[in-house]
Amino acid sequence: MYLEIYGFIAQNKELLRFFYSAIIAIICFIIVVKTDRLFRISFHQGIRYFRNAFLFYGIAFIFRYLVAKPIYFISMIYIFEFFIIMAGFFLLYSLLWKRFETKPSTSSLLNSKIFIFYILAIIIASLDLIWGRYTFMFISQIILFGFASLISYKNYINNKKHKFRRSYLIVMILSFAAWTLNFIFANLLKGRLRFLTNVYALNVIVFLTFLYGVIKLTKRSK
Secondary structure (H helix, E strand, O other): OHHHHHHHHHHOHHHHHHHHHHHHHHHHHHHHHHHHHHHHHHOOHHHHHHHHHHHHHHHHHHHHHHHOOHHHHHHHHHHHHHHHHHHHHHHHHHHHHHHHOOOOOOOOOOOHHHHHHHHHHHHHHHHHHHHOOOHHHHHHHHHHHHHHHHHHHHHHHHOOOOHHHHHHHHHHHHHHHHHHHHHHHHHOOOOOHHHHHHHHHHHHHHHHHHHHHHHHHHHHHO
């Protein structure tokens, strides 16, 4: 049975990638809708940046797998990487915004703090485009989510009763693990199919965990 499933996946890798991307994109846009409602109720700036992260994740996966055509495939990869990197920056900034903003910014997408992230994302994506690999993206995201995991752990220790902080810590650790495994998959295992399916599964679990935390938070706010 396992060999039959493995054989089917081996023959339909593009179909697997399509459904994988579609599932993550749908999860992301559900999170965007729910967190946007939360922001309109609470006006919490961290929620606004958190929402932006999943807006960018959703756009990234649409461009990478659902829109890309062979003629402009390289440009699609560049756009995918830019949005993925920016999404990671938004997640990190959702934890740090209080340290850099004395008052809420007029825009959460276009302000001086976020502009720095745009420049960094362009630089990282450009380096990978020149390099011809995802190396700089992987390294930047591993560092970013390692840092985010430490911040989330500190926040959780300060308030263990806050269930969303616990979920946030778990998902940050899972994200760190997912990026590390993606790096190993791309650079050491050279895209072996069995490992690919495990990485895809872990990535879906990460996004579902985010969705679960958002749904729980939405119920509490009603």
